[in-house]
Amino acid sequence: MLEIKNLHASVEGEDIEILKGVNLKVNAGEIHAIMGPNGSGKSTLAKVVSGHPEYEVTQGEILFNGEDITELDADERAHMGLFLAFQYPVEVPGITNKTLLREAYNTIARANDREELDPLEFEDYITEKLDVIEMKDQFLSRSINTGFSGGEKKKNEIFQMAVLNPVLSFLDETDSGLDIDALKVVSDGVNKIANSENAIVMITHYQRLLNYIKPDHVHVMMAGKLIKSGGFELAEELEANGYDALEKELVLNGEAQ
Amino acid sequence: MSEVIQRDTMLSYITGSVESSAESVAIRAINERGREDLEKTPFPTRKDEDWRFVDLKSITKSQFCKLEEANAADVGDISEHYLPEAMNCRLVFVNGVYNEELSSVEDLPNNVIVGNLAANADNNSVKEHLGTITNYDDDVFAPFNDAAFTDGAFIYVPEETVVRTPIHILNVFTDAEKAFYATPRLLYVGEMFSKSTIIEEHIGLADNQYLNVPVTEFKMFTGSNVHHARIQRDSKNASHVSRPIAILDKNAEYHSYTICLGAKLFRNDPRVIQNAEEVNFTVDGLVLIDGNQIADTHSIMDHRFAHAGSHQLHKVVVNDSAHSVFNGKIFVAKDAQKIDSFQENRNLLLSENGKVNTKPQLEIFADDVLCSHGATIGQLQDEEVFYLQSRGLTEQKSRELLVYAFALESVESMEVESVEKLLLSEVIEYTNRDNK
Ligand SMILES: Nc1ncnc2c1ncn2[C@@H]1O[C@H](COP(=O)(O)OP(=O)(O)O)[C@@H](O)[C@H]1O
Ligand SMILES: [Mg+2]
Numbered sequence: 001m002l003e004i005k006n007l008h009a010s011v012e013g014e015d016i017e018i019l020k021g022v023n024l025k026v027n028a029g030e031i032h033a034i035m036g037p038n039g040s041g042k043s044t045l046a047k048v049v050s051g052h053p054e055y056e057v058t059q060g061e062i063l064f065n066g067e068d069i070t071e072l073d074a075d076e077r078a079h080m081g082l083f084l085a086f087q088y089p090v091e092v093p094g095i096t097n098k099t100l101l102r103e104a105y106n107t108i109a110r111a112n113d114r115e116e117l118d119p120l121e122f123e124d125y126i127t128e129k130l131d132v133i134e135m136k137d138q139f140l141s142r143s144i145n146t147g148f149s150g151g152e153k154k155k156n157e158i159f160q161m162a163v164l165n166p167v168l169s170f171l172d173e174t175d176s177g178l179d180i181d182a183l184k185v186v187s188d189g190v191n192k193i194a195n196s197e198n199a200i201v202m203i204t205h206y207q208r209l210l211n212y213i214k215p216d217h218v219h220v221m222m223a224g225k226l227i228k229s230g231g232f233e234l235a236e237e238l239e240a241n242g243y244d245a246l247e248k249e250l251v252l253n254g255e256a257q
Numbered sequence: 258m259s260e261v262i263q264r265d266t267m268l269s270y271i272t273g274s275v276e277s278s279a280e281s282v283a284i285r286a287i288n289e290r291g292r293e294d295l296e297k298t299p300f301p302t303r304k305d306e307d308w309r310f311v312d313l314k315s316i317t318k319s320q321f322c323k324l325e326e327a328n329a330a331d332v333g334d335i336s337e338h339y340l341p342e343a344m345n346c347r348l349v350f351v352n353g354v355y356n357e358e359l360s361s362v363e364d365l366p367n368n369v370i371v372g373n374l375a376a377n378a379d380n381n382s383v384k385e386h387l388g389t390i391t392n393y394d395d396d397v398f399a400p401f402n403d404a405a406f407t408d409g410a411f412i413y414v415p416e417e418t419v420v421r422t423p424i425h426i427l428n429v430f431t432d433a434e435k436a437f438y439a440t441p442r443l444l445y446v447g448e449m450f451s452k453s454t455i456i457e458e459h460i461g462l463a464d465n466q467y468l469n470v471p472v473t474e475f476k477m478f479t480g481s482n483v484h485h486a487r488i489q490r491d492s493k494n495a496s497h498v499s500r501p502i503a504i505l506d507k508n509a510e511y512h513s514y515t516i517c518l519g520a521k522l523f524r525n526d527p528r529v530i531q532n533a534e535e536v537n538f539t540v541d542g543l544v545l546i547d548g549n550q551i552a553d554t555h556s557i558m559d560h561r562f563a564h565a566g567s568h569q570l571h572k573v574v575v576n577d578s579a580h581s582v583f584n585g586k587i588f589v590a591k592d593a594q595k596i597d598s599f600q601e602n603r604n605l606l607l608s609e610n611g612k613v614n615t616k617p618q619l620e621i622f623a624d625d626v627l628c629s630h631g632a633t634i635g636q637l638q639d640e641e642v643f644y645l646q647s648r649g650l651t652e653q654k655s656r657e658l659l660v661y662a663f664a665l666e667s668v669e670s671m672e673v674e675s676v677e678k679l680l681l682s683e684v685i686e687y688t689n690r691d692n693k
Binding site: 050051052053054073074075077078079083084086089090092093094095099100101103104105107108111143144160164 | 638639640641643644645646647648649650651652654658659661662663665666
């Protein structure tokens, strides 16, 4: 489904390389986790994949269902089924959640020759989706993330994911800022959305989230590269020994630069 | 020996003499007064503090003639501009001239008058108030209107009367061979505890050059209440200089919302004068300009007695090389205690060449006063655009929604659904032009 090959990316117009040769393959039905210390490039990877204009791909390619999407705009990627749950969801005063989601849903439907929903049909559809994340319907008429608590913002991202039903989702530190109750609700929601047709890449700092959403593959990111991949046991190892131990081990093996 | 510098008057930019064909003695007296003021008042230049930022060349590089000499086109069918809510409550003026055929006034409550000034010249309220409320020192534009107007709109709402239908004052301007001037006039008299909604609109049907100089006077008696929306959609080559003024008796409420979309040069000097204690008023504005448009608002909120609540939210979106000027004066007289006044000017700059000058001006002589004011100039946030785009919205749609969200507060105040819809589509058209 997703294939990232030797991806290098810099800040647009500047000579700061952040991604330094990322390789990643994600198949339908899989859940991946990317872990790594602060500043290692996890968010940048998610943003580059979703088409953020702040970054420039200088080498390598991103294939989505076999098509090179490296040059596509963010909205075109969204139409193909890519979704990013932001680490820092943006507040947009004056535009309600419902307005955004109806516009987004119908734009994506149009791009894929699917039936658009009229306001009444959409109302029914979206109300049903509120259950996924146990949200109250007042949420719909509030301005996007405006005045939301940290936890509400993260929940709202997963709610949008439920409504837009993407093929591939990057969840960037969705667990941070969530108390244990909210974490359970959000994880339940993600588990309900996950199926054999779609795929999820979770970015996280802690193993906490992975206890609720079991990844099939775990990758470690350091200094702009995925330096090690494995199964769930890799996450446990990291939780026990920390990133420093892993770094040392790699240096000993002559794998890190 | 001192040298006398002869400065131009307004008359330098007018072909022929300014005359009025008014039959009414009352109107002729105002015409006469206007002519006298015109002849002795120099036309403003950038050396005048109140005109420092405004380029007036779209007036001074032209000559404006009487309508009769302009060879103006017929008005044609303008029904698309009628408001469904005000189907039977509409006065139409074509190039400043009352058009009875296109106007429609029916089903009004007893004794309410919505008609033209010339036909109501003998009405006591007209005789008493017309021309007495306007109060602009050293001005050339209000006197120009005074000198030239022969007719206008007259609205009279009697005591304890509520007009539920919005009253639509529709000024349309047609194409013409020559640049002409027009002097629309509106007198509103609200008796004690009366209430109404006025939609005053100015629409240019073509893109010709003309000079539109309206004067509106609102006399608000005790406890009266008005919601006054002003929508300026003049031709992109027109100059529009407005003098809207309201005077408020005890417990009166006057809420005005000015929307500026058209004209090459728009200068608006709204004034609200408190004439007794305990009043409430609003002087909101929304400006959406691009190309080389100039929109300048110089407002005065004049608190002269205790216990007033006043509100001014002036929102501006500037694109291309457009230029917005805002100067909001808040006056609070010495004994006007317990004033609660709010002023905010928020600007959204969409281009590098756009320009914004903003200046709040507070002159407060009372001590028990709550007065907040502020001005911001910002741009569309890239992160907001990306957030919406990452959800599948095109960049164009994302920008459109963000500009709309910015303008929303002002649009929501319209209270008349078709006007809200109209403004929404204007915002969409405005952002589309951005993406040409
Ligand atoms: N727009 C940018 N301009 C400059 N530096 C950036 C920019 N975006 C990210 N970086 C830098 O790239 C590195 C990786 O950032 P990020 O992807 O946010 O890391 P992570 O999500 O793993 O914590 C950091 O050092 C960060 O400061
Ligand atoms: Mg991050």
